[in-house]
Amino acid sequence: MIEPALEQTKAAEAPAKPKRPKAKSMEMIGEQTKALFESAMLAKERGEKVGWSASIFPQELAETLGLVVLYPENHSAGIAARHQADPFLQECEGPLGYSNDLCAYAKVNLAYATVLAGDSEVELPDGGKMVRPDFLLLTNNICNQLTKWYENLAKQLNIPVFFIDTCYNPWDYVTETRVRYVRAQIDQLIHDLCEFVGKQWNEERFRQIMKVSQRNSYLWERANNLMDHKPAPLSGFELFNYMSCMVCNRGKESTTAILEQLNAEIEKHIADGTSTYPVKEEYRVSWDGIACWPYLRHNLHTLKEYGINMVASSYGKAWAIEYDDLDGMARAYCFASTNGDNATTMIDRRMEALKRFDCEGTIYHVNRSCKVMDCQMMEVQRQLSEQASVPFTSFDGDQADYRNYSEAQFETRIQGLVEVMKQNREAKQNG
Amino acid sequence: MADIMQAIALLQNACANPKAQMNQYIAAGKSVVGCFPPYTPEELVYASGMIPMGLWGGQSELKLAKSYLPAFACPIMQSNMEFTLNGVYQKLSAVIIPTLCDTLRCMTQNWRFGVKEIPMIPLVYPQNRKSPASVDYLISEYEHVLVMLTTITGNMMTEKALSAAIDVYNEHNAVMREFSSIANQHLDVITPKIRHAVFKSAFFYDKKEHAAIVRELTEGLKQMPEFAFQGKKVVLTGILCEPDGVLDVFEENGVAVVADDLAQENRQIRTDTPTHGGGALKRLALQWNARHGCSMIHEDGKPRGPMLVKMCKDNHADGVVNCLMKFCDPEEYDQPYFEADLRQAGLLCLTVEIDTQNTSYEQIRTRVQTFCEMI
Numbered sequence: 001m002i003e004p005a006l007e008q009t010k011a012a013e014a015p016a017k018p019k020r021p022k023a024k025s026m027e028m029i030g031e032q033t034k035a036l037f038e039s040a041m042l043a044k045e046r047g048e049k050v051g052w053s054a055s056i057f058p059q060e061l062a063e064t065l066g067l068v069v070l071y072p073e074n075h076s077a078g079i080a081a082r083h084q085a086d087p088f089l090q091e092c093e094g095p096l097g098y099s100n101d102l103c104a105y106a107k108v109n110l111a112y113a114t115v116l117a118g119d120s121e122v123e124l125p126d127g128g129k130m131v132r133p134d135f136l137l138l139t140n141n142i143c144n145q146l147t148k149w150y151e152n153l154a155k156q157l158n159i160p161v162f163f164i165d166t167c168y169n170p171w172d173y174v175t176e177t178r179v180r181y182v183r184a185q186i187d188q189l190i191h192d193l194c195e196f197v198g199k200q201w202n203e204e205r206f207r208q209i210m211k212v213s214q215r216n217s218y219l220w221e222r223a224n225n226l227m228d229h230k231p232a233p234l235s236g237f238e239l240f241n242y243m244s245c246m247v248c249n250r251g252k253e254s255t256t257a258i259l260e261q262l263n264a265e266i267e268k269h270i271a272d273g274t275s276t277y278p279v280k281e282e283y284r285v286s287w288d289g290i291a292c293w294p295y296l297r298h299n300l301h302t303l304k305e306y307g308i309n310m311v312a313s314s315y316g317k318a319w320a321i322e323y324d325d326l327d328g329m330a331r332a333y334c335f336a337s338t339n340g341d342n343a344t345t346m347i348d349r350r351m352e353a354l355k356r357f358d359c360e361g362t363i364y365h366v367n368r369s370c371k372v373m374d375c376q377m378m379e380v381q382r383q384l385s386e387q388a389s390v391p392f393t394s395f396d397g398d399q400a401d402y403r404n405y406s407e408a409q410f411e412t413r414i415q416g417l418v419e420v421m422k423q424n425r426e427a428k429q430n431g
Numbered sequence: 432m433a434d435i436m437q438a439i440a441l442l443q444n445a446c447a448n449p450k451a452q453m454n455q456y457i458a459a460g461k462s463v464v465g466c467f468p469p470y471t472p473e474e475l476v477y478a479s480g481m482i483p484m485g486l487w488g489g490q491s492e493l494k495l496a497k498s499y500l501p502a503f504a505c506p507i508m509q510s511n512m513e514f515t516l517n518g519v520y521q522k523l524s525a526v527i528i529p530t531l532c533d534t535l536r537c538m539t540q541n542w543r544f545g546v547k548e549i550p551m552i553p554l555v556y557p558q559n560r561k562s563p564a565s566v567d568y569l570i571s572e573y574e575h576v577l578v579m580l581t582t583i584t585g586n587m588m589t590e591k592a593l594s595a596a597i598d599v600y601n602e603h604n605a606v607m608r609e610f611s612s613i614a615n616q617h618l619d620v621i622t623p624k625i626r627h628a629v630f631k632s633a634f635f636y637d638k639k640e641h642a643a644i645v646r647e648l649t650e651g652l653k654q655m656p657e658f659a660f661q662g663k664k665v666v667l668t669g670i671l672c673e674p675d676g677v678l679d680v681f682e683e684n685g686v687a688v689v690a691d692d693l694a695q696e697n698r699q700i701r702t703d704t705p706t707h708g709g710g711a712l713k714r715l716a717l718q719w720n721a722r723h724g725c726s727m728i729h730e731d732g733k734p735r736g737p738m739l740v741k742m743c744k745d746n747h748a749d750g751v752v753n754c755l756m757k758f759c760d761p762e763e764y765d766q767p768y769f770e771a772d773l774r775q776a777g778l779l780c781l782t783v784e785i786d787t788q789n790t791s792y793e794q795i796r797t798r799v800q801t802f803c804e805m806i
Contacts, residue, residue, distance in 0.1 A: 148765075
């Protein structure tokens with residue numbers, strides 16, 4: 001998600017103003033992303049096996065084995081943000097015969113994979129840097145659709161799926177029987193994956209990777225938490241730019257370097273009383289749901305008009321995954337994404353964020369691609385709004401399908417939210 | 432023939448008025464537990480001395496459900512939410528919701544907060560069935576269901592009762608499979624609508640009673656001379672094929688249903704629980720691992736296409752009607768693959784969108800007519 005977001009952030013800046021120099025951490029993340037795709041190309045050239053992975057799969061396992069793994073969700077988001085999704089969506093819903101009801105990340109990726117398989121003529125705007133995979137790494141902690149999507153990829157490309165079923169959590173905690181089931185699958189997966197790629201598991205290396213991953217999770221969470229300063233040191237959407245290092249490179253030291261740099265930059269902003277948010281921060285809000293990548297620029301522009309900074313997101317922090325052994329890993333990956341957790345957990349986490357970041361409103365993205373986020377959103381909105389006494393608005397959008405968004409609706413909804421936030425503030429000031 | 436028609440009328444009445452069935456069991460002192468689609472361990476409810484009843488939606492004007500679900504949620508969940516908020520389910524002692532799709536995951540939470548008067552029992556089936564650990568995990572989920580059932584209703588099962596319940600369900604499966612086979616020799620009597628009622632009514636009966644009625648029906652059919660059906664024969668696939676208006680369109684066009692792969696019908700009865708291999712709970716968990724060809728259960732290799740081809744061949748069907756439930760993503764992911772497999776086997780496949788809220792069938796009528804011409 002790094003490249004599109006960088007582009008969008010640039011575009012979001014007012015043309016009249018002098019260009020703000022790119023932060024060093026942003027340059028580093030660009031290099032890291034480039035290096036990942038290059039290493040995938042080189043690995044293929046060397047005849048090594050390259051994988052595609054679900055975004056909240058225990059990336060540390062592949063990292064321990066030194067495998068290059070790419071991330072379809074991340075890649076589809078990039079295509080969507082660069083406004084290149086259309087031919088893939090058309091291909092998927094046309095010749096490939098898929099319903100337009102499906103997740104747009106999946107639709108873009110399934111069409112892309114068809115090109116890689118030589119069964120479609122759609123031009124690849126990135127020259128095919130998302131190289132054809134030899135295996136798939138799957139978890140369903142994000143949603144059940146991923147399971148079906150990967151079933152289809154495996155059949156289409158005739159490759160194996162290595163699957164960890166992380167089980168939905170209807171309870172407020174991960175039951176021990178889930179931990180045992182998931183742990184057994186991790187053990188089996190390590191065995192099967194080693195056999196498939198012809199590599200040996202190295203416990204010592206795994207411990208090192210785990211340490212790196214833990215350090216990165218800590219730094220990521222810390223960077224997110226520093227947004228509690230007023231005014232926030234960053235324009236909140238910028239944090240989406242850094243997600244690729246947590247999604248794709250969580251177990252790498254290059255990520256540690258990027259996040260240390262990011263933390264240092266944020267601290268400097270705090271010390272200097274500056275912010276990358278381009279206008280005066282009038283309102284602080286939380287954002288619920290995945291970014292609306294095709295319209296990130298419009299989202300930013302609209303929010304900026306009212307001085308609204310998105311200081312808390314429910315979504316980026318899903319990658320701050322903490323554990324210190326394989327059992328802990330099993331538990332942590334079952335509980336990472338609030339998509340896989342019950343409404344109580346979801347509400348608690350959002351409540352904590354609203355308080356910590358002192359948000360005056362919440363914006364809910366009714367993401368047409370994501371039923372698991374949308375089908376309990378109304379209940380979450382009701383409860384959260386009541387508990388936190390914070391108003392909310394929602395808008396219809398999509399994480400990758402540009403057809404499911406109305407600029408006018410977004411603008412009207414934000415205008416409405418601002419009016420309520422303003423009234424609330426006045427009422428508070430007047431006692 | 433009179434007995435046959437009587438049995439059919441009984442089953443059709445149960446489908447037309449499930450509430451009367453529920454009230455009848457409750458009046459007889461039984462507790463009734465609602466079971467969400469597509470699969471729940473009904474045997475656990477049955478073994479605890481209660482009646483499991485299927486909750487597969489139905490036609491209703493959606494009003495209250497709109498406070499919980501977006502317009503693009505599956506129509507079954509929409510109507511289940513509407514029905515419960517309207518008090519239709521108020522006499523249920525509990526409901527069991529399996530989280531087999533993303534909408535079902537959310538339904539556990541919508542029910543939990545929106546329907547406080549009917550306790551909800553969530554059930555998370557394992558999807559990585561190749562993992563041996565999935566069996567122990569599922570046993571623990573079943574035990575959770577049992578503890579909640581006991582806490583809510585005071586009814587507790589025994590090992591003996593569960594073994595007996597499994598026998599009842601296996602026997603019911605066998606009776607339904609035999610009916611399905613014999614029905615194909617009497618497609619003049621067993622129209623698509625009647626076939627559907629015979630299957631669907633199983634959700635509103637004690638399975639022992641249902642098996643007895645269907646057995647009698649099958650025996651009656653066996654006494655009749657075989658009917659040489661001259662129309663088109665199809666296999667249905669999907670979640671369900673409702674409302675009855677859709678099935679009427681088949682009948683109008685001389686189309687008979689000779690087999691199905693519907694979650695509401697054949698998928699319910701095609702996998703028996705093993706009779707050996709451990710305690711009853713373990714055997715029930717092994718049944719889950721033996722289920723095959725269902726969009727809601729992860730399997731490698733997209734096996735549904737070859738399965739449908741075989742069903743067509745075994746039942747001399749001319750093609751498949753894909754009853755694609757509106758907004759059902761698991762089914763939508765399977766569609767391109769089984770359609771391609773059917774094409775390759777020289778079989779036609781017609782996809783019709785199923786919306787249980789539908790009241791107009793003109794579009795389906797035109798499509799079925801064209802399909803028949805193509806056959």
